[in-house]
Amino acid sequence: MSAPAAHAPVTTARSGGSAPEPRSGRRKPNVSFRHRVSAWDRRYSPYLYISPFFILFAVVGLFPLIYTAWVATHDWDLIMGQGEFIGTENFMAVLGERAFWISLRNTLSIFILSSAPQVVFAILIAYLLDYNLRAKTFWRMGVLIPYVVTPVAVALIFSNLFGDRFGLVNSILETVGIDAIGWHSGTLPSHLAIATMVNFRWTGYNALIFLAAMQAVPRDLYEAAELDGAGKVRQFISVTIPNLRPTIIFVIITSTIGGLQIFDEPRMFDQYGRGGTDGQWQTMTMYLYELGWTRSDFGQASAVAVLLFLLIVAIGLVNFIITRRISSSEVKR
């Protein structure tokens, strides 16, 4: 299937496909049948080829998503199944719970703490990788290592490093003369610890995306800047960053969709998985899980899913509008 394969298929195609041609030419009805088959083949095969994705997406993607709205407006019981239509009652119940608002706060807080530093560090690492390095692939692979570690393992390791009593981070802080921090009891500290796990896993990955974008920046832009007397730092700020803008927006948008659904890292931050004694680090997806699979209330769990969906759409729209603003103001300049 490697290099020689490029030649082989055509030969096979010829011997297989064209040999019967003259024979069928003698038998007339066969020709028209063959023609019809091949016309159907050409007409409908493309739809057949793309159908697996659409069928699967309809069944395991679109249908569950739409049906979530149905579930959210009905009374549910894990044993009895679907109950009667209750309108917005599930939403009201969820919105009336303090835990929902705390989970919303936690989700947004962890998201901001993980996405902003991640983009900054990824760009800096990409800048280093963009130098004319020896053994390029080695360095690029090196920054990607954390990506292959499963988030559950990452969470186990970091919840140990951030241990309240015997953790390495607190020991280092104490040696430097800073009081130990309650990573598992405080709100902001726990968010920082969880954001660190996300950053650990994704910064190198994003650095490679930024590196690809940096290498696409036209060379003469740097030459022009150098002629204008711009130093390295100035070139980075005035040439590299503006050219990376579409990539930055792309990375932020994709991390929004995933980041707001964060579950693995906070779920594994302690052994109870409920987001701390007072829900200090319970995210919206964790709250959804608790409602659906601990409290067995699929209706309220679906209501949270719908609300989280709206939140993701809303933040996506904000991203989109900001992007449009930036690009239109750039045209004006």
Add this chain to the structure above:
Amino acid sequence: MSALEEKPLPIIPRTGPATAPNHDDDPFGRTGSGSGRGSRAGGRRRSPGRSRGPGRGPGWLIYGCLAAVILGGMFPLWWSILIGSHDSTILSRDSFPLIPGGNFFSNAAAVIDTVPFWRATMNSVIVSTVTAVSVVFFSTLAGYAFAKLRFKGAVPLLVFVIATMAIPTQLGVVPLYQVMARLGWTGELQAVIVPGLVTAFGVFWMTQYLRQAIPDELIEAATVDGCSMIRTFWHVAMPAAKPAAAMLFLFTFVLNWTNFFWPFIVLGPQNPTLPVALQQLQAAHFVDYSLVLAGATMATVPLLILFIFTGRQLVSGIMQGAVKQ
């Protein structure tokens, strides 16, 4: 090659050698290919570090910074090995260990006793391999149709595929679970495998690649020769898709190996994947950190070994696609 020789004119002038399915080429049309080997070829590549003149590499400071970044990224893994190879009292001692202890195998044995570790490993291998093979096959098939075949509605359908990538389908988890429960699939591997059989990302990825990897004339030639559509796909598209298919395989494999949320919900404690087994381990032995981290190490090592051999492809895949899953 006789099929090509019959109509050589439209092939060579229009497409040129650049569109031939060449492994070292960059069919995604990006200038920043990840393969370190080929990066010196071609005048279009550049990097700002070279502005000081060709042949002069960066100083030791740059290497030092990068080495620090990589060591920082490896430290948590090293820590996991370190703690996982001592006993549970190690963390409460006065000083932290600097070298691994001799307890790793007894910890590993305890891990295997506590959770169905081998079963979880087998399950992870099965789930990741089956989904990766299936995603590659169906994505290549669909990508080939979108990239190279003409049919009504192709453009809006492709736009639809791309749009679905922005939809957080994970939020449909409640009805999906209900469906699986109705089918009696809860606790069974197919509940994890089936939803992952083909992905929008995969279809988009292969469409992008195949658009430039196969000359249209090659397909035309095969059609003129009387090849059926599926034969043309099998003998023309599949071989040409190989480099992108390998990357897609790796991404899908890693994605499914590291996936936790859905397997955690739908698989029970009897039949877990590795991340689910790690969760059970944590729930059972939270205080015994050396045991938990031995488990974390055991779950990570297989992918690290895979990474040593295939990391190069992952790197160039990320840089060529520049698409986050």
